[in-house]
Amino acid sequence: LVEVELLTIGKELLIGKTVNTNAHWIGGRVAKLGTMLRRVTTIDDDLGEISSALHEILSRSPDFVVSVGGLGPTPDDMTLKGLARGLGRDLAVNREALSQVKGHYGPSVKMTKARRKMAVLPAGSEPLANGVGTAPGVRIEEGRTVIFALPGVPREMKSIFRASVEGELRKKAGEMGTWLVVLNLQGVFESSLAPIIAGAKRRAPRAYIKSHPKGREEGVSRVELDVTAVSKTKTVAKEEARSVAAWMVPRIVKAGGRIASSRGLE
Amino acid sequence: LVEVELLTIGKELLIGKTVNTNAHWIGGRVAKLGTMLRRVTTIDDDLGEISSALHEILSRSPDFVVSVGGLGPTPDDMTLKGLARGLGRDLAVNREALSQVKGHYGPSVKMTKARRKMAVLPAGSEPLANGVGTAPGVRIEEGRTVIFALPGVPREMKSIFRASVEGELRKKAGEMGTWLVVLNLQGVFESSLAPIIAGAKRRAPRAYIKSHPKGREEGVSRVELDVTAVSKTKTVAKEEARSVAAWMVPRIVKAGGRIASSRGLE
Numbered sequence: 435l436v437e438v439e440l441l442t443i444g445k446e447l448l449i450g451k452t453v454n455t456n457a458h459w460i461g462g463r464v465a466k467l468g469t470m471l472r473r474v475t476t477i478d479d480d481l482g483e484i485s486s487a488l489h490e491i492l493s494r495s496p497d498f499v500v501s502v503g504g505l506g507p508t509p510d511d512m513t514l515k516g517l518a519r520g521l522g523r524d525l526a527v528n529r530e531a532l533s534q535v536k537g538h539y540g541p542s543v544k545m546t547k548a549r550r551k552m553a554v555l556p557a558g559s560e561p562l563a564n565g566v567g568t569a570p571g572v573r574i575e576e577g578r579t580v581i582f583a584l585p586g587v588p589r590e591m592k593s594i595f596r597a598s599v600e601g602e603l604r605k606k607a608g609e610m611g612t613w614l615v616v617l618n619l620q621g622v623f624e625s626s627l628a629p630i631i632a633g634a635k636r637r638a639p640r641a642y643i644k645s646h647p648k649g650r651e652e653g654v655s656r657v658e659l660d661v662t663a664v665s666k667t668k669t670v671a672k673e674e675a676r677s678v679a680a681w682m683v684p685r686i687v688k689a690g691g692r693i694a695s696s697r698g699l700e
Numbered sequence: 701l702v703e704v705e706l707l708t709i710g711k712e713l714l715i716g717k718t719v720n721t722n723a724h725w726i727g728g729r730v731a732k733l734g735t736m737l738r739r740v741t742t743i744d745d746d747l748g749e750i751s752s753a754l755h756e757i758l759s760r761s762p763d764f765v766v767s768v769g770g771l772g773p774t775p776d777d778m779t780l781k782g783l784a785r786g787l788g789r790d791l792a793v794n795r796e797a798l799s800q801v802k803g804h805y806g807p808s809v810k811m812t813k814a815r816r817k818m819a820v821l822p823a824g825s826e827p828l829a830n831g832v833g834t835a836p837g838v839r840i841e842e843g844r845t846v847i848f849a850l851p852g853v854p855r856e857m858k859s860i861f862r863a864s865v866e867g868e869l870r871k872k873a874g875e876m877g878t879w880l881v882v883l884n885l886q887g888v889f890e891s892s893l894a895p896i897i898a899g900a901k902r903r904a905p906r907a908y909i910k911s912h913p914k915g916r917e918e919g920v921s922r923v924e925l926d927v928t929a930v931s932k933t934k935t936v937a938k939e940e941a942r943s944v945a946a947w948m949v950p951r952i953v954k955a956g957g958r959i960a961s962s963r964g965l966e
Contacts, residue, residue, distance in 0.1 A: 450728020
């Protein structure tokens with residue numbers, strides 16, 4: 435499988451100010467390609483942290499690293515400086531990036547130091563056009579790993595991800611399909627499901643089966659049971675996930691559970 | 701400052717199924733103690749990942765590690781096994797934990813292998829009572845670091861955090877107060893704020909100042925500017941944050957910005 439690691443950068447993610455919805459969104463997009471994020475690392479806007487986190491991630495040799503946050507004009511935006519330090523590369527104004535930044539502000543706005551900073555990239559980088567904001571994304575090759583640095587504003591991150599990241603990930607991953615069956619169960623303890631899940635995993639080792647306790651309502655315990663399959667096509671993945679669910683259902687009923695509802699998700 | 705690292709465990713966090721609201725909540729609670737999470741690491745339910753992530757975290761010698769998720773009865777709940785492997789400790793039934801699990805189910809429910817598993821802890825652990833669910837939390841001392849393992853169900857995580865984690869963190873952190881001033885600005889580019897923020901940081905190096913671009917509405921650019929201060933008491937923190945904001949406001953106005961609204965948050 436293609437290995438992808440995510441590095442989310444920003445104090446607001448560590449102090450309970452901002453929920454890391456960027457990690458959630460990227461995780462979903464990567465999962466749809468038939469692989470999954472191997473790890474998400476969240477760190478402060480701090481040069482030492484950025485460069486050492488990058489080192490640790492590169493030591494695991496993933497195919498891709500996606501960093502999110504810290505590309506803007508303010509002093510706490512220091513991702514590119516941190517990545518450059520981690521890679522042992524110099525920073526320099528990138529002509530293409532500078533023309534993108536200038537194009538965003540238009541000819542009447544002065545190119546201050548803060549604005550020019552968004553075009554100062556690690557040597558050997560390629561800027562990725564930001565269709566909906568100022569700071570370009572950045573693509574850097576380092577050995578067998580491709581690093582993408584994206585801005586933290588969700589709208590800008592998503593736009594650059596769709597335009598310049600997803601295609602390269604998909605090409606590496608090959609075409610894959612995923613299917614998720616969600617069963618909402620009542621009247622069965624998660625602990626009673628454990629041996630049934632273990633049995634299903636022995637039958638279908640590649641399926642991902644996970645139970646989520648949802649508490650009790652009116653004295654009846656509720657559990658959500660997810661079965662995910664990944665395969666070469668969506669049709670095969672759907673068949674696999676459904677077949678695993680179909681094997682479990684009578685055993686859940688035998689253990690006293692009721693299938694309150696079920697649904698399939700792409 | 702007291703160093704706290706968070707390890708959130710669960711495939712659902714990596715595949716875009718679940719937003720990591722646990723990290724957000726814990727980050728906020730830790731920030732209120734006057735320190736902050738140093739790093740959040742999110743990994744899969746996988747023994748190798750759990751034990752190697754723990755190793756890496758312990759190599760940074762934090763005061764506390766909080767792990768969240770993977771304490772339940774199902775096969776994918778493998779946090780305690782992974783932590784035990786990472787620590788080189790054996791797993792064994794903990795008598796106190798077993799009595800807590802038995803107490804939760806009541807005398808009429810059979811103690812199956814899956815249920816007993818929730819009382820199988822790394823050697824030398826202390827169970828932390830779970831007032832609202834089944835799986836006890838776990839406290840483990842390793843050298844200078846205290847590790848807390850909490851369940852992933854938010855209600856249970858919060859209950860054990862409040863009852864058994866927060867007090868020990870507060871004791872180590874000492875009494876501190878924090879204050880956040882939020883300024884909502886209009887008509888000013890983030891890039892024009894950059895030199896003002898840099899000036900404020902030189903004046904008040906301990907304050908945390910960060911701008912968040914909020915896009916444009918009716919052609920007017922909007923930016924949220926946050927000023928956070930941490931001090932020995934809430935009163936002093938409030939004075940510090942307000943004084944930094946008061947220094948910035950006339951400079952923002954001079955740069956063409958308008959203060960649309962401001963508020964203070966504890």
